[in-house]
Amino acid sequence: QVRLVESGGGLVQAGGSLRLSCAASGTTFSINTSGWYRQAPGKQRELVATIYSGGTTNYADSIKGRFTISRDNAKNTVYLQMNSLKPEDTAVYYCNVANRLLNAWGQGTQVTVSS
Secondary structure, three states: EEEEEOOOOOEOOOOOOOEEEEEEEEEEOOEEEEEEEEEEOOOOEEEEEOOOOHHHHHHEEHHHOOOOOEOEEEEEEEEEEEEEOOOOEEEEEEEEEEEOOOOEEOEEEEEEOOO
16 A cells, blocks of 8 residues: 655745655555645646656746755655745645556645745
């Protein structure tokens, strides 16, 4: 059974930083595509960043240059470093891992950025 557990969310002032972590059990991040999504109140869930099995990354235009996705294969953990946070980054952030046979989600972690 695949389980993803996010941590690291919280309340931060605009311009601040947070690092989200997503630890996996029952699957291995390094051989799958993993990513971070977010969902703000009243909005659809949107893709924030992706890291592929080979290490290639991809980012939404809204967070390019501010967020960095990375992976620690030894810890089987994916991270999202978020810098220069803005109030519009406020959302629940979800970790995802996917392949042809799998599409698993974490429970989400709340990020709130105050102005």
